[in-house]
Amino acid sequence: MQLPEERRQAIVDAVEREGRVLAAELAGRLATSEDTIRRDLRDLDAAGLLRRVHGGAVRLRPAASFGERAETDLPRKMLLAHGLRACIRPDDTVLIDAGSTHLALARLLEDGCAAAIVTNSPQIALALGHFRRTRIVLLGGTYHPDEGATYGAATLAEVGRLRPDLALVGVCGVDVERGLAASNPEEAALKEAMLAVSARCAAAVLNERFDERAAFLFGALERIDQLVLESDAPPQAVARLRDRHPELDLTFTAKAEA
Structure with missing residues (x-):
């Protein structure tokens, strides 16, 4: 019979290995009850060893670099990327925010998928660098390697001169009542500007983002036309979204393969 300490260590090891x-x-x-696991997750969260979220737990901290984050949870991010791909029309000018899910999207796009793609992510621009029919524009500014993105006054000024048909904006946290949030103020300011200049806006949300404690709000959910969610998105969060934001178009990914 497994001791409680052994079970909790197995949980911590699984979170560190799998991310979620x-x-x-x-x-x-672990051949035990869900109630026992939930108590373990609560205790491990209080001990600072993981972060408890709806239905389970995630790593306390993200991977150290953008490159590592880009390779984490790839199957889930690819499914979300396919949902975002359906938002893009051939004549669109698309503004794509930096982020690992959007990098997954860039890797599946084909030349001619849009008239132009504008991004603050050098990695996304490089992934699309072989395109000839779709124009690729990289925004300037100060490069932040941990985020794999350019931010700052120069980036904001360039975004202010754009009139994109579609913005795909990354989300660090979702509060159904208050809106969308980012993890730092520079990032939030740029996302807010992207929403402001774009005719249509879409975002993809990993399940754990409904429980993220990102501090910097950047936009109301009313500003989003389409929200792409995982097939197993938290039912309570989905019900609250539908109740408070009936105008919001919710798209769900296909189920991930076991």
């Missing part, structure tokens, strides 16, 4: 775990799956793996 579900309480129901852990209960099956």
